[in-house]
Amino acid sequence: MKHILVIHTGGTISMHEANGQIIPDTHNPMHDIQFTTDTHMQVTSVDLFNLPSPHITPHHMLTLYQELKLRLPDYDGAVITHGTDTLEETAYFLDTMQLPKDKPIALTGAMRSSNEIGSDGLYNFSSALRVVANDKSIGKGVVVVMNDEIHAAKYVTKTHTKNVSTFQTPTHGPLGLLTKQDILYFQIPEERVRFELTCVSGTIPIIKAYAGMGEELLKLINPETIDGIVIEALGAGNLPPDSLTHIKELTAIGIPVVLVSRCFNGIAEAVYGYAGGGVDLAVSGVMFVKELNSQKARLKLLIALNSGLTGNELKTYIEG
């Protein structure tokens, strides 16, 4: 018998529709589910938060991590229900923390609230429980289970405002999928550095590059009010030449500047040798993050800074 911990945090999965609006419920509809079909599973539920996920901050992520660290030793795995808007960020945060490797953790949510036609909450919830209860999920890291697919926390992203197949993994594809009777994995997530945090603070804004970008936004940033900055650059990792002065000033005074690509697929690399090209940026001290989108690169930098990484150690971790 598998004993699964469920931690609810809110999101559409726990909301309902009334008068054309999706609104939070005081009672989580996931508590009403009777798991009569699976006698091999015992579920214990905790209502940690009841928040729309745009209200989730890194402090909530840390609280969730602490809750998991405390409770997970008594269980075989955990399912976390979460709003989909920032689900990928919480999943990435947890996947970057020290948690027992032999206890599967899955996040899930819904694109349709509990009383809407075709509501996907119950189905995704029960799928996530199936994934966590299955021994094949051991050692796969934190995963996101939605719409019959299993995605690695590191790569998954929300791609559609309302489609139930919104969660996708660009470049790599999902780790696995659920069939009616089984769970199949066809990829193994790579090992990575994990941290043990007791606090998380800092200001790291994200700026997106665009054709003709100048200094208009960058010059508004007071370096004393930020701990780092993430730039969603063009293509393989390039910026318009008129945007460079402040970026180079920031790196010169030791503010970490981290770059990702605004492309949906592929990896940012320093390959172009013109003004504002990746080579120019790398020489100026800009750090290239491989394979993460900007919202996860921001968490990567936040976690690294809160763990005390600086200088070359920081660069090696950020670019690794």
Ligand SMILES: NC(=O)C[C@H](N)C(=O)O
């Ligand atoms: N589908 C959802 O869960 C979206 C909702 N706005 C949330 O993230 O809380």
